[in-house]
Amino acid sequence: MATNTLDLKQIFTPSNIRQLAAPILLLLVLSMMVLPLPAFLLDLFFTFNIALSMVVLLVAMYTRKPLDFSIFPTVLLVTTLLRLSLNVASTRVVLIDGHKGGDAAGKVIEAFGHFLVGGNTAVGVVVFVILTVINFVVITKGAGRIAEVGARFTLDAMPGKQMAIDADLNAGLIDDAEAKRRRSEIANEADFYGAMDGASKFVRGDAVAGIMILLINIVGGLIIGVVQHDMDIGRATHVYTLLSIGDGLVAQIPALIISVAAGLVVSRVGDDVDVGAQFVNQLFTNPQIMVMTAGILGLLGLIPGMPNLVFLTLAGAMGYLAWWQSQRRETEVKEPVKPAAEVVATAAEMEASWTDVTPVDVLGLEVGYRLIPMVDKAQNGELLSRIRGLRKKFAQEIGFLAAPVHIRDNLELRPNLYRITLKGVEIGQGEAFPGQFMAINPGRVVGRLPGNETKDPAFGLPAVWVDSALRDQAHALGYTVVDASTVVATHINHVILSHASDLLGRQETQALLDHIAKDSPKLVEDLVPKALPLHVVQKTLQYLLEEGVNIRDMRSIVETLAEFAPRTQDAVELAAHVRTALGRAIVQGLFPGSADMQVIALDPGLERLLLQAMQGSSADSATIEPGLAETLLRDTAAAAQRQEDAGQPAVLLVPNALRWLLSRFLRRSVPSLKVIAHSEVPETRTIRVTGVIGG
Template sequence: MATAGPNSLDLRQLFAPSNIRQLAAPILVLLVLSMMVLPLPAFVLDVFFTFNIAISMIVLLVAMYNRKALDFSIFPTVLLITTLLRLSLNVASTRVILSEGHSGADAAGKVIEAFGHFLIGGNTAVGIVVFIIITVINFVVVTKGAGRIAEVGARFTLDAMPGKQMAIDADLNAGLINDAEAKRRRGEIAAEADFYGAMDGASKFVRGDAVAGILILVINIIGGLIVGVVQHDMEIGRAANDYTLLTIGDGLVAQIPALIISVAAGLVVSRVGEDGDIGAQFVNQLFNNPQVLVLTAVILGLLGLIPGMPNLVFLLLASALGYLAWKQGKRVGAAKTDEVEKPATQIAASAAEMEASWSDVTPVDVLGLEVGYRLIPMVDKSQNGELLTRIRGLRKKFAQDIGFLPAPVHIRDNLELRPNLYRITLKGVEIGQGEAYPGQFMAINPGRVSGRLPGNETKDPAFGLPAVWVDSALRDQAHALGYTVVDASTVIATHINHVILSHAADLLGRQETQQLLDHIAKDAPKLVEDLVPKALPLHVMQRVLQNLLEEGVNIRDMRSIVESVAENASRTQDPAELAARVRTALGRAIVQGLFPGNAEMQVIALDPSLERLLQQAMQSGGPDAAAIEPGLADTLLRDTATAAQRQEDLGLTPVLLVPNGLRWLLSRFLRRAVPSLKVVAHSEVPESRTIRVTAVIGGG
């Protein structure tokens, strides 16, 4: 048996129940278009006219029961299709009226006959007047008003989009929503703007339909007279009566659904709030105040007492409103009584709800960026602010270079700051601040510029280099003079990057440590399982990693780190000792970072006599800088700073090579005085490396 190929058409699949809905719209459009070119019998016209009325009623009821405009987002398309359906029916009925109108009032079907006789009593003058009134109401009042509301709604929605987008970005950066929720909200805002814009254009369909209805009416009457008199030898009076009745019936059967659709459009675009459907809002807001009902009843009652007025109608309606006001007053009074007589337990429960709870305690952001109001456009995507994208890029680069993913930077505006000031916080504590000027550029002096620039002199917030804020027109001139020129968002992003690199150890909490171990466990589950928590507590592992980060050692090679810690965990659980063993395991990578390639290691060394003094101090006072004699400490600091500066002047990384036992002590002791100095132990240097001592400390 032959089987269908992959590209063959499976009719069973095409007409499966799941595909019927997809075929409904194309089939309907094809039917509508075919009505314009194919002659239709009177019965089929009755079916389509009835269907048109039913569709208009469905659209009106759906519009009334929706809670917000976007619940009926397909409405502009429905408006187009229903308008096309009415025009196609007009064309089809016109063909039947002109070709068969001489045979009688039912020539174009029973629906047109009913609208021509029952609704207007067979009076052509009344029919023409009713048709014109309905068309004017539809064209001038309903459609024009709905179109204006849609136009204003689209304009206001577009104007409000930047603020809404910024609010979403603020909630996302604050951690109140996730990426999926932010994407959904952005999509809803865009859909709302698209909807009102589409409604503004779709309302023109109905207005054009009204104009086409009037033209079709005139053409049918004139055409009917010519066809009836010339082709069928009818008397002018009979031809005018028959064809006009058919034409008026045809116009009314099309314009009444058009009016219903226009009312539905007005209901959709004029919706405000999402408290309920239109019926519930109408009753709750219009008949909810007993005072208004009482005043209305009194006015109607007074009018009903005036002689000559329709007293029965006025007094009857006044009585009904008075009764409704009395019922509403009783309901409001009962509600107030229940509120006053509320049991003590309920009052206590309400008071308890007012008390402070743990939900009122908001956690402090690990990393935060507060900006003055002039810097808000830099963090607003709708205003082409690039800072958010740059910060996300910094987190990604940090994770690639350092080895773990830091907490997101939560951005918020702070009106207490100066307009151009920004502040970087770590766990609620300020760790950096600076000023930025959107639209200007910071020209940084790297030390070899050939001229000065006019502008606001300042310092690079990341590295403290002299700089000046200049206008964009001076950018090329600054480049020509040797300045490094960056824009405001780059200044802030660079500052944030410098700060988070300097505080990498503080950003590695227990949660990040556990996430890092879970990430490693995907490739080496047994290795991590045997280490934490079996051989080593999580907080010890965290402290080992923090010790490495404090000294500028990245933790990308977590496999080597975990293997080294696991190998030595049975001997010691001191984080400093374990970190020293890990540094030995990572020695090749550490030296490679300081001296790329196979370049000769030009290092600073200690005088042997100074090494002995420091080792004796450690043996007597433990691994603490306080054990070093003050005079010796001052000499050590001064000589180390001098040697490190000399290395930097030669373009070399200042590296101090010391015995294994002294590395931890000297690293902590010299870190604050000489931040750029790297202290390396002998055991960390690979045997293949060549060492040349360029300076000796303590040799004088």
């Protein structure tokens, strides 16, 4: 027995009882639809229904934010089911025992049928219809509309909220646990409004069912009373109509209360205080409004024939409330004089500080709101992983780790527009259409595609945005087809590669040297700061990056700088020496394998003219005569185009003294042209001149 007692105690714990409460309640509600209930139990359940509706209303009043009452959609379903079950049970009792008198269906129904409407069937019908109309047309419809719009706007705002959480997390303002909690709260908020939108349909259906049950009870009771119980039509109509009205009112009044509670929950704005506090604070705290209201009521109270006592009493109450609020405000304004030290401290707190200065992101990506799903971690945005892969690929190919790309939404941009920024300045922009594909024309397509014609933002090739259904057709016609995330990622990759020199700051240079020092500490120690200052090393590396030379071989670069640092500290000259040391890698990148180097060369006469222009000036300050410069640009562009048409890289081979001058001069006009010096060509490579400039 002791063992059995212990088992029962373990079973009927408070937590288990709470878990069983909901299933037991639902079973009782469903059983009321099929099992006959005595009048006393009907009174008990009707009273419980009214009490439950009041509890729900008060909870809704004192709820600070909707998610504090997240069970409300389920409560709506359960209370609606409870009312319908009571309607079924009461209908059974009314039709079976209604001929016995007004209390046949219980004291509650009798009270609502007699005392609330004075036993007048016409008044009862009117009151019931009015309550039903208020519930169905006004409150329930309005609450349902608010829930529908709230769900829609909550879902639309989710990506922006998720990005704000990611931004706070990346900035270190919150930790992973807080970010996870906020994301869960946002998802629950969207689910809540969606559930409320659906649950409001239960209440509207309940109102319709109440009208139909009232009519069925009246007609059915009239037939049963006259046919089965030999009642005259007048008495049967009076008895069953009163019982039906009492039954309808005892169900519709709790339904009306529940509908009001639903409206209060979904119409809440702000989550700092409950509805009652908001109501008082925002309606009755302005003395000017109270004075004006009291004045209007006082004027109405002085008009002959008006209920003067009522109007003047309310005017006096409003006037007293206005005086009390004004006195309260004056008391709040009068503060004790602060000590001088405290005043100084307060002023110091209000002063601007360095924490108010927000640093500019080195690399930034701003997106319109339709592109937010592409960069939203919660929605598995593909672009995030692609950008991480781009940074890793950049570090492997170029030789240093670039700054991270900070992503944010920008509502000022067009919905499908994105913008790439470098140190706060735009360096690229384009449009992307999630769900569609960009079909890029590489120059050999055999047909056209329907869609939005555009250009590839990275390389300027003609392209067209097409629906996913045309993807296979685009492949068949010779197009290169990529999705929206790939388009943006490729554009970002192209931009950061072309601005690699701008991404190498002193901090990145120092980090790069520290990384090399892990394997060769003595080599780096002898270079910086003993032989060269950090800014000279940085400038030298930037010159290399400007011309597309990667700095992966930092060991060779550092050794070369250490060798020539005692002779010069000019970054241009040092970059030239480094290029010579990296010549094999430079040539290998332009002409893979061991094939002949097909290059463009200068006419000897042109070389002499340019060398004469270089005499007496440095590579940075040398200039070219305007007429000669125009001819040089035109002939070089033509020669480079011929090389590219022949399938060869456009490479200009020049003497060492001219390489920097011509590279800087031709870089903007002929961006595809690479200028290399004779000293950069390994002795093992064979040179074949395929074009001459100035000949």
